[in-house]
Amino acid sequence: MNVTTVGIDLAKNIFQVHGVNEHGKPVLTKQLRRHQMPTFFAKLPPCVIGMEACASAHFWARKLQGFGHTVRLMAPQFVKPYVKTNKNDVADAEAICEAVARPNMRFVPVKNIDQQAVLALHRARQGFVRARTAQANQIRGLLGEFGLVIPRGITNIAQHVPALIEDASNELPGSFRLLVQRLIDHLKELDRQVEELETQIKAWHRANDASRRLAEIPGIGPITASALVASIGDGKCFSNARQLAAWLGLVPRQHSSGGKPLLLGITKRGDTYLRTLMVHGARAVVRYATNKNDAFSGWLRRLLVRRHKNIAVVAVANRNARIAWALLTQDRTFRSDYASS
Incomplete structure (x- = not known):
């Protein structure tokens, strides 16, 4: 046979x-x-x-x-x-x-044990973050039923709820006060789990040369850098930088016919978790671009004049993905003053 x-x-x-x-x-x-x-x-x-x-x-x-x-x-x-x-x-x-057997088929690189272990930390952290957000929203909703409104932001839960529980003027039942305290303790435990997993991820990041090089890109921190390296390795599974951006779903969706090109919104394909990290990092870059005078910040300010802020955020995330591919495949470090020949 x-x-x-x-x-x-x-x-x-x-x-x-x-x-x-x-x-x-x-x-x-x-x-x-x-x-x-x-x-x-x-x-x-x-x-x-x-x-x-x-x-x-x-x-x-x-x-x-x-x-x-x-x-x-x-x-x-x-x-x-x-x-x-x-x-x-x-x-x-x-x-x-x-x-x-198809010659034009696209293949997924095989991950090693170390990459899978780091991605498992990311997935577990993501689950705890979702559970923490859900717990905070439940506390906020239960207090809202008694006319107690907490300001937006998860940090305001820990700052305002303990005082509300101790306040005797709000006429909360004793059983309800105990319930909210139990939920607050659970929220603190979830927050502790998130911090411990982030510590482990950052430890792996510091020990990995490729991850440290990616973290030098504005808008990419230890969490995003470690997730990228664990997901794509050396990046050579992509023929060019645009393929990585397309894999992350950060390129326009095309619907062309009869020689008439039509570009729509981004495809949102690929890894949702990685794309979320890239976009959140890009939002921080856009937020502080007005305080800088370098060439990239000038380009970003001009883009914000012509386009919506969310479009500029995706453009920065796309740019960061392409830079990350170049650094990984060419084994180089990030230079903010780099100019192609």
Whole structure:
């Protein structure tokens, strides 16, 4: 059995495998359980293996690469057009096998263990931040039902709520005071968890040279820099800087036909978390551009005259993404006075 290309439909326990020979003829259609995967592919001659970039994909990619196979991960939306019939495991595996052999297919770089660990810290921190915001909003809403309005901002919760609980003139029931105190304690615990995870992320950032170089870009701090490096590695999986910006969803969506170009709003594709960090960092740059006299700040002020502030923010985020790609791929440090020859 001469298998040259294999498509694997990943799952938790049951995996569907589809293989073809050098002529594209199917020679392997097999269903494997989780414990059978290492044994089967250890015995299979080295070949090209395609998988969708989904849960456990990077783990299996590293595992199969250890057996001498060439593993390529693809975004699920790029595989979907190759499904010829109704959706099932057999059809999905065949579609993956067909898609991985396409010469113009785009692939996802395989992350190492260190990158996955840092991204896990980011995801956990993001979950705690959302829970903290939800808890603050719940406290604000419950107090609002009793006519007590807290100023906007999560810091005002800790500043004003304890005094409201102790104030006897607001006629709050004793049970409600105890409830709000319990919620405040929970909010403080969530805040502590966020700070501890940020400390771990910053420690990894300080130990990583690429992350430190990215943090020198205005609008990119330790959190954004570490997330970028953990997500794209050295950035060489993108052919140019615009591909990285497009992957982050920071470029206009195109809807052209009949030779008439039409550009709409940004695509918002790719990693929502990374795009959010890039945009928030760009907002800080736009906010303080009026106080600086360098060339970039002058360009940004002129842009703000012609365009809405949000458009300028996305433009800065796009620019930062392109600079980050250049620094990573060329192993250079950021220079604010850099000018291309």
